Amino acid sequence: MPIDWFPLWLSLRVAAISTVLALGFGLWLAWVLANRQFRGKEILDAAVSLPLVLPPTVLGYYLLVLLGRSSPVGRLYEWMFGGPLVFSWQAAVVAALFHSTPLLVKSARAAFESIDRSYERAARNLGASEARLFLRVTLPLARRSILAAAALAFARSLGDFGVTLMIAGNIPGRTQTVALAIYDAVEAGKGATARVLVLIISIVALVVLSLANRLTTNPYGPRQTAL
Amino acid sequence: MIQARIRKQFAPGVESAGFSLDVEFQAAAGITVLFGPSGAGKTLTLESIAGFVRPDEGRILLDDQILFDGAARVHLAPKARRCGYVFQNYALFPHMTLRKNLEFGAERIPRLERHRKVNELLEKFHLSDVSGRRPHELSGGQKQRCSIARALIGSPRVLLLDEPAQGLDAPLRFELYAMLRQVRQEFEIPVLLVTHDFEECLELADEMIVVREGRVVQSGAPRKVFEQPANVDVARLMGLYNLLPVEIRALDPGRNVSRLRYEDFELSGPYFPGRLIGDRVWLCIRPDLLSVAPRNGRPGMNQMPATLLRIVERPDRMRLQFAGDIAVEVDRREFEKFGGVKEWVVEFPQIGLRILG
Numbered sequence: 171m172p173i174d175w176f177p178l179w180l181s182l183r184v185a186a187i188s189t190v191l192a193l194g195f196g197l198w199l200a201w202v203l204a205n206r207q208f209r210g211k212e213i214l215d216a217a218v219s220l221p222l223v224l225p226p227t228v229l230g231y232y233l234l235v236l237l238g239r240s241s242p243v244g245r246l247y248e249w250m251f252g253g254p255l256v257f258s259w260q261a262a263v264v265a266a267l268f269h270s271t272p273l274l275v276k277s278a279r280a281a282f283e284s285i286d287r288s289y290e291r292a293a294r295n296l297g298a299s300e301a302r303l304f305l306r307v308t309l310p311l312a313r314r315s316i317l318a319a320a321a322l323a324f325a326r327s328l329g330d331f332g333v334t335l336m337i338a339g340n341i342p343g344r345t346q347t348v349a350l351a352i353y354d355a356v357e358a359g360k361g362a363t364a365r366v367l368v369l370i371i372s373i374v375a376l377v378v379l380s381l382a383n384r385l386t387t388n389p390y391g392p393r394q395t396a397l
Numbered sequence: 398m399i400q401a402r403i404r405k406q407f408a409p410g411v412e413s414a415g416f417s418l419d420v421e422f423q424a425a426a427g428i429t430v431l432f433g434p435s436g437a438g439k440t441l442t443l444e445s446i447a448g449f450v451r452p453d454e455g456r457i458l459l460d461d462q463i464l465f466d467g468a469a470r471v472h473l474a475p476k477a478r479r480c481g482y483v484f485q486n487y488a489l490f491p492h493m494t495l496r497k498n499l500e501f502g503a504e505r506i507p508r509l510e511r512h513r514k515v516n517e518l519l520e521k522f523h524l525s526d527v528s529g530r531r532p533h534e535l536s537g538g539q540k541q542r543c544s545i546a547r548a549l550i551g552s553p554r555v556l557l558l559d560e561p562a563q564g565l566d567a568p569l570r571f572e573l574y575a576m577l578r579q580v581r582q583e584f585e586i587p588v589l590l591v592t593h594d595f596e597e598c599l600e601l602a603d604e605m606i607v608v609r610e611g612r613v614v615q616s617g618a619p620r621k622v623f624e625q626p627a628n629v630d631v632a633r634l635m636g637l638y639n640l641l642p643v644e645i646r647a648l649d650p651g652r653n654v655s656r657l658r659y660e661d662f663e664l665s666g667p668y669f670p671g672r673l674i675g676d677r678v679w680l681c682i683r684p685d686l687l688s689v690a691p692r693n694g695r696p697g698m699n700q701m702p703a704t705l706l707r708i709v710e711r712p713d714r715m716r717l718q719f720a721g722d723i724a725v726e727v728d729r730r731e732f733e734k735f736g737g738v739k740e741w742v743v744e745f746p747q748i749g750l751r752i753l754g
Contacts, residue, residue, distance in 0.1 A: 288488035291449050294475040295482045296502035297551055306501065310492045 173363050176343055177351035178370060180259060184347060185327035188266035192323050196271045197316065200278035201304070222272045226332020229268060233337045237264065257339040262347055265333035270323035277322060281315030282308060318385035325378040328371060399424050399555050399587050402455040403445045404467075418442065418452075418611040424555075424587040428577065430598045430619075431591045433608035434634060439591040440485075442608070443557045446589070447482050448475035459554050481548030481556040485563060487540050489532040495519070495543050496528040502550040514550065522546040522576070538569045545576065549584065556580065558590040562597055574600050595635045599623070607631050629679040629753045639687070639723050641680040643752070645672055657750075660721065664699045666750035678752040684726040686749060689717060692740035700742040719743060 203215055221229055237244045239254050247255040255261055285308060293303040309316070331349040338345040340354065348371055355364040400423040409415035418438040422429075431439040444450045446457055446464070454467035459480070464473050489498050499518060503511045519525045522542040532540055541561065548556060558577075562570045578601070581588060590601065598605050598619045606616040607627075615627035626632035632640055646663065647656040653668045657680060672678070696702055703719040710716075715732045717725045725743055 286486070286488070288484045288486060289490060291447075291475070292482070292484060292488040292490070293501070294449075295447055295478075295480065296547070297476045297479075297505060298501070299476065302504075307490060311490075 173366055174342075174351070177346050177348040178367065180262070180346065181328055181348040181371075182374075184259065184262045184266050185270075185324050188263045188270055188327045189320055189324045191263070191267055192271045192274045192327075193316075193320055196274040196319075196323075197278055199271075200275045201282055201308075203275070204279045204282035218275050219272050221268050226330070227336060230265070230333045230336025233264065233268065233333065237261070237337065256337050257341065257345060259338065259345050261338040262330075262334045262345055265337055266327035266330050269330045269333060270326040273326050274319045274323040277319035278312070278316055281312040281319070284315075285311050314385045318382040321378050321382035321385065325375045325382075328375060398426070398458075398460060399446070399589070400456075400458040401442070401446060403442060403452045403457065404454040405441065405445065405450070405452045416611060418445075420606075420608060420611070420613050421455075422606050422613055422616060424589055424604065424606075426581075426585045426587055427603035428581050428588045428590060428601050430602035430605045431589060431608055432593065432595065432598050432602075432605050432634070434593055437608045438611040439593075439608050440559055443482070443559055443589065443591055446478075446555070447480045447557055448473060448478050479551060479553050481551070481553035483544050483548050483556070483558040483561055485559045485561075487532070487544040489540060489543055489547070491532050494529050494531055495524055495535070495539075498532070498543060499547050499550050502547050505551070518546045518550055537565060538572055541565065541569065541573060542576065545580070549580070553586065555586055556584070556588045558588070560591050560593075562592065562594065577601055595623075595637065607634065609634065626681065626753065629681070632679070632681050632753060637683060639680075639682050639684060640753075641682075641721075641723070643678060643680045645669070645674055645676045645678065645752075648672065648674055654747075657752075659701075662701045664701065664745050664750075665747055666745075666752075667748055669752055672752070672754075676754070678754050681751045681753050682745070682749075684716065684724040685714075686746055687723070687725040688744045689725050689727060689732075689735075689741050690744060691735050691738040692742045696742045697744075699745040699747060701745065703741050703743045705739075705741055 199218065203211065203218075234256065235241065237247070237255050239245070239248065239256065244255055255264070289307055289311065290303060293307045298306070329349060330347070331353070334345070334347055335350060340346055340350045342354075346354070348367055352364050352367050352371075355361075355367065402421040403418060405418045407413075407416040416438070418441050420438065420442055431442060433439050441450065445452045448464065451472050452465060452467065455465065456463070456467065457465040459478070463469070463471050464478055465471060489495075490501065493501065496515060496519070499515045500511065503514060506514060516525070519528050522545065524539060524543055524546065527535060527539055532543070535543070545561075562573055565573060574597075577588065577590070592598065602619045604616065605619045605622055607614045607622060609630055615622055615631050622631065623635065623637070626635065626638070629640060632638045641659050643657040643659045645655060646658050648668060649655065650668045650670075655666045655668055657664055657666055659680065690700070692702055703721065703723060706718045706720055708715055708717055711726075713729065714726050715729055717727065717732075719725065719741070723743055
């Protein structure tokens with residue numbers, strides 16, 4: 171029985187891209203939450219965690235409204251890239267992004283906050299700009315925790331179902347990720363396909379998570395586990 | 398030369414009492430020690446100078462540059478202050494080698510010059526052999542030396558040290574003192590050192606500033622502070638004095654005598670100008686100025702019968718602790734002469750008695 175491997179590749183690609191994007195945005199957000207005091211910080215903090223607790227359909231609905239073809243963001247995207255964002259594989263990246271960034275922000279923030287303040291003071295005292303402080307001191311000291319957080323985000327991205335279904339759809343060969351493919355396979359009674367995909371995705375997640383846990387054994391700080 | 402006037406208020410919180418810092422002092426080249434108990438505001442003072450915390454008001458001048466001015470709203474960033482800072486935990490970057498740690502502080506210096514300067518400091522602080530190691534592979538002394546070398550690499554105009562001898566054992570402490578004396582000699586910048594150890598003050602300080610509860614209570618050469626504590630708090634902080642609450646019973650300027658009452662014992666001292674009969678004051682006397690003798694018969698003038706509680710052996714002297722919070726330090730041989738005596742008198746000198754109000 172031939173198995174369609176496209177959903178697996180799509181999922182891995184979506185997860186990889188969304189992890190890279192989450193790192194860029196999430197690290198900045200985590201740093202802001204860890205180091206800056208401002209009004210509305212509590213609300214921002216809560217908003218970041220919101221995707222972790224909202225039903226995927228609610229999140230998907232928001233994203234449809236925000237990114238749909240009639241929304242400003244959707245129209246801007248269409249104008250820039252010549253095609254709608256929703257119901258494309260790029261929309262699956264957005265879905266994964268919203269699912270994984272909160273995890274990344276939470277872990278990275280904890281990593282930044284666990285760094286002894288005196289290192290930052292020492293760096294500033296030695297004439298370092300904020301950028302150099304971040305790149306040469308903060309980031310290297312938090313490096314392992316951040317890699318672990320990225321691994322977690324990657325694993326989380328692989329597993330999204332609801333949001334992807336709502337904004338990317340379930341188009342075989344175009345937007346059907348492995349989670350959706352498994353659902354389809356079970357519905358269609360293709361037990362063998364479902365079993366193979368389930369097994370593969372479980373192994374990938376297990377490997378990634380154990381990697382994350384190995385990484386969080388921080389040589390400079392107290393021992394922690396990612397989950 | 399550094400001149401500072403620093404004010405900062407902390408409102409009382411749920412789990413903390415409020416605190417107010419209000420200090421004013423200056424320090425020239427040489428070692429100035431900020432001495433005081435923990436929680437006096439010494440570290441906060443250093444942090445204000447380095448720019449880690451922003452005072453509410455005041456003015457901090459380093460040479461001719463304004464680092465902070467509350468009224469003019471000047472608050473230079475720490476990176477612009479050129480204050481060398483030695484942290485209590487050293488704060489050496491754990492992911493960098495010693496050499497990298499030093500280079501981090503020298504990045505503004507042109508490359509060739511930087512290399513030369515890093516080598517020079519590594520050599521001066523006997524770190525050349527271990528320059529490729531990371532902090533966790535070093536001994537406490539090496540870390541200590543590296544943290545001072547790193548603080549000096551940017552040619553700072555003042556060196557700030559926060560309890561540098563904290564947690565070091567005796568040999569390392571003496572090594573540190575020797576190193577700081579060397580720094581004093583070679584760098585000709587003000588060195589501001591925080592400690593609560595009076596021995597350290599005597600060991601290092603050219604000038605000392607006694608800080609207590611956020612205020613400067615006395616400043617001057619350690620010798621002078623030691624000999625003439627400004628008040629009973631300063632005397633108590635140094636932990637070197639017997640402090641006995643006494644009442645002045647008689648004052649006779651003509652014969653230059655006075656009578657003081659401590660519990661139910663009267664002793665005679667010199668005339669104290671500016672005091673009144675009935676004043677309750679503190680008699681302040683160093684343990685080595687008291688002497689002891691076996692008690693036989695009626696105690697003589699200024700001899701107070703006392704119960705010996707315990708003996709602390711010092712290398713050259715014995716410290717005798719008597720009931721009523723009186724300590725006496727005597728020569729070992731002199732003490733051993735009396736062997737086996739149970740009843741004692743403590744003898745107070747008549748001249749040299751000092752009182753603090």
